[in-house]
Amino acid sequence: MYKYIIKRLLMLIPVLLGVAFVIFAIMNVAEGDPVYQVAGPDATQEQLEALRVEMGLNGSLLQRYFRYIGKLLQGDLGVSYISKMDVMKLYLQRLPNTLRLASLAMLVAVVISVPLGIVAAVNQNTWKDTLAMILALIGLSMPNFWLGLLLMLLFALKLGWFPSGGAEGFASVILPAVTVGVGLAALLTRTTRSSMLDVLRQDYLRTARAKGVSERKVIYHHALRNALIPIITIFGVQFSNVLGGSVLAETVFAWPGVGRLVVDAIDQRDIPTVTGALIMTTMLVTIVNLVVDIVYAYVDPRIKAQYTK
Amino acid sequence: MKETKTETRASKIYKKRSTLEMAWRQLRRNKGAIIGLILLVIIIIAALIAPLLFDYNTDVVGMNVKERMKWPSGAHICGTDELGRDIFTRIIYGARYSLAVGLVAVLIALIVGVLLGSAAGYIGGVFENVVMRICDIFSSIPSVLMAIAVVSALGKSTINLMIAVGIASTAPFVRVARAAVLVVRDEEYVEAARAIGQPDWKIVMVHILPNCVSQIIVQATLRVGSAIISAAQLSFLGLGVPAPAPEWGSMLASGRLYIRDYSYMTLFPGIAIMITVLSLNLLGDGLRDALDPKLKR
Numbered sequence: 109m110y111k112y113i114i115k116r117l118l119m120l121i122p123v124l125l126g127v128a129f130v131i132f133a134i135m136n137v138a139e140g141d142p143v144y145q146v147a148g149p150d151a152t153q154e155q156l157e158a159l160r161v162e163m164g165l166n167g168s169l170l171q172r173y174f175r176y177i178g179k180l181l182q183g184d185l186g187v188s189y190i191s192k193m194d195v196m197k198l199y200l201q202r203l204p205n206t207l208r209l210a211s212l213a214m215l216v217a218v219v220i221s222v223p224l225g226i227v228a229a230v231n232q233n234t235w236k237d238t239l240a241m242i243l244a245l246i247g248l249s250m251p252n253f254w255l256g257l258l259l260m261l262l263f264a265l266k267l268g269w270f271p272s273g274g275a276e277g278f279a280s281v282i283l284p285a286v287t288v289g290v291g292l293a294a295l296l297t298r299t300t301r302s303s304m305l306d307v308l309r310q311d312y313l314r315t316a317r318a319k320g321v322s323e324r325k326v327i328y329h330h331a332l333r334n335a336l337i338p339i340i341t342i343f344g345v346q347f348s349n350v351l352g353g354s355v356l357a358e359t360v361f362a363w364p365g366v367g368r369l370v371v372d373a374i375d376q377r378d379i380p381t382v383t384g385a386l387i388m389t390t391m392l393v394t395i396v397n398l399v400v401d402i403v404y405a406y407v408d409p410r411i412k413a414q415y416t417k
Numbered sequence: 418m419k420e421t422k423t424e425t426r427a428s429k430i431y432k433k434r435s436t437l438e439m440a441w442r443q444l445r446r447n448k449g450a451i452i453g454l455i456l457l458v459i460i461i462i463a464a465l466i467a468p469l470l471f472d473y474n475t476d477v478v479g480m481n482v483k484e485r486m487k488w489p490s491g492a493h494i495c496g497t498d499e500l501g502r503d504i505f506t507r508i509i510y511g512a513r514y515s516l517a518v519g520l521v522a523v524l525i526a527l528i529v530g531v532l533l534g535s536a537a538g539y540i541g542g543v544f545e546n547v548v549m550r551i552c553d554i555f556s557s558i559p560s561v562l563m564a565i566a567v568v569s570a571l572g573k574s575t576i577n578l579m580i581a582v583g584i585a586s587t588a589p590f591v592r593v594a595r596a597a598v599l600v601v602r603d604e605e606y607v608e609a610a611r612a613i614g615q616p617d618w619k620i621v622m623v624h625i626l627p628n629c630v631s632q633i634i635v636q637a638t639l640r641v642g643s644a645i646i647s648a649a650q651l652s653f654l655g656l657g658v659p660a661p662a663p664e665w666g667s668m669l670a671s672g673r674l675y676i677r678d679y680s681y682m683t684l685f686p687g688i689a690i691m692i693t694v695l696s697l698n699l700l701g702d703g704l705r706d707a708l709d710p711k712l713k714r
Contacts, residue, residue, distance in 0.1 A: 122550060123550065123553050123554055123557060126550065126551065126553075126554035127554050127557060127558060130554055130555070130558065131558070131566060134566045134567055134570045135566060135569075135570055136570075137570040137571065138569065138570040245695065245698055245699070245702075246691070246695065248694075248698055249642065249691050249694040249695035249698050250687075250691050250694075251646045251649050251650065251653075251666075251687065251690050251691070251694075253649075253650060253653050253669070254669060254683070254687035254690065254691070257669065257672075257673060257676060257683045257687070258683070258684075258687070260676065261676055261680050261683065265676065265677055265680075348556075348557065348558075348559045348560075349559065349560070351559050351562075352559035352560060352561035352562055353561070355561050355562065355565070355654075356561070356650055356653070356654070359653075359654060360673070370562065370565065371565070371654055374565065374569040374656070375655070382566065382569065386558070386562055386566055389559065389562060390557055390558045390559070390562075393557055393558075393559060394557045397557070
């Protein structure tokens with residue numbers, strides 16, 4: 109088991125370096141020389157050159173990349189072109205807000221999808237199943253930012269139950285979280301249903317029923333436990349989409365998270381902030397996926413057995 | 418040896434035809450898929466004939482200050498926007514952008530992904546490893562952020578939007594193609610083709626890839642839907658099709674500014690996106706059930 113964890117951790121290193129390189133290279137294509145942008149129109153050639161060195165923009169792409177990685181390992185993501193603030197500090201300031209939004213969104217998704225998926229599976233091919241599947245399909249087909257706008261319209265502007273933006277108090281996180289959560293809920297409902305359907309056909313459930321275990325207990329105790337395994341996997345994989353989706357929700361609801369930071373930085377052509385925030389977010393996703401995989405291997409004895417050999 | 422080969426091939430072709438026929442028969446029985454197909458055909462026709470119905474310069478982007486901010490009525494069934502343009506006209510015209518971006522983006526992803534994936538599966542070894550690790554790298558960057566980064570680097574334009582969304586959706590195609598190649602790579606008929614000296618590219622194209630066509634069709638249909646959503650998201654953030662083009666996402670972005678008093682402006686473009694993506698999802702799900710009953714999500 110430890111071998112497995114160590115192997116996965118080691119495999120993480122090239123992926124993270126690759127992620128950093130891809131993002132670094134993409135942002136490097138960005139048009140316009142940032143030195144001019146920072147220096148202003150009156151700077152002399154010497155000042156420009158000095159600034160170029162100071163900003164770490166001299167040398168080839170690879171040289172700059174390795175310098176960036178060197179600094180990244182020390183927790184230094186450079187300085188924002190616009191606010192002149194430390195990018196790592198900016199990122200860490202925003203991260204808790206995004207994590208709050210993301211975790212609540214995932215909670216919303218589970219609360220909606222698991223019961224809905226179970227009901228659909230247990231009542232397969234009845235109106236309940238059809239209804240659940242139609243709801244899931246609509247949830248999958250709806251752009252989340254549009255759902256956000258509709259929620260804002262109804263619950264913030266018309267009914268006034270929640271604030272329409274900002275991050276003050278618990279009430280303000282609810283609409284953005286539902287916005288992000290519904291798409292995930294749609295996907296999870298489908299997963300829960302098909303996973304439950306697979307499990308419900310298993311022989312051990314027939315045995316449990318034959319022993320006289322109540323139907324309720326068969327479903328919630330015997331079936332759900334095994335059905336949860338694929339659900340957990342999807343959940344981990346979707347963390348990346350939740351963070352992606354929160355970029356939109358943060359824009360709609362003016363939520364001061366990482367997504368907002370990136371979008372604003374792009375508007376201002378603030379490349380260090382964009383690069384840093386993207387790299388950090390991707391690392392977060394990768395690490396969360398790793399943790400999910402490890403937990404998954406730990407929980408499922410079949411997988412655990414594969415690696416303890 | 419040769420005889421066995423032609424026989425395998427003949428039975429293969431026979432089987433392939435009947436699979437397609439059976440798939441269509443199954444698809445026809447699937448109500449959802451047929452609804453999706455009909456909706457999609459209507460949307461495609463609307464997109465194709467839009468330039469015949471409306472003049473781009475006067476009807477779609479031309480200002481008409483007298484008619485601005487009119488709520489939906491008989492004259493304007495979806496109302497008019499802040500510049501007095503008929504929203505229904507713009508939505509119909511906007512189908513051209515959404516469908517084009519969705520299709521081209523997925524086509525880019527499909528071509529690059531299938532080529533890389535099948536090469537990786539067929540060649541194997543270090544090459545396969547490198548391709549799959551690159552795939553890991555690309556799938557660990559959240560696709561919205563990936564597309565945002567690409568557009569912000571390349572600049573805002575419709576073509577760049579297609580490229581950005583395409584890059585962000587390539588990895589799944591690499592995986593599907595590679596998996597399909599791995600399944601049949603060591604089959605006897607592939608070995609036979611190799612034995613009679615067929616070039617590798619021909620073996621992959623003629624003997625291996627046809628096996629995963631159905632999976633690729635399903636994947637592509639579902640991906641066009643998510644590509645349309647991604648494109649609308651980027652346009653909503655101001656990173657997509659530049660104004661004044663009637664892109665649904667950017668129509669929602671301008672509607673958002675007037676959401677308090679003119680809510681209809683945020684309603685209709687969103688419905689258009691939803692119906693388009695819904696029809697693709699219905700069709701994609703139906704195709705998946707028809708082509709591969711084993712494949713379940």
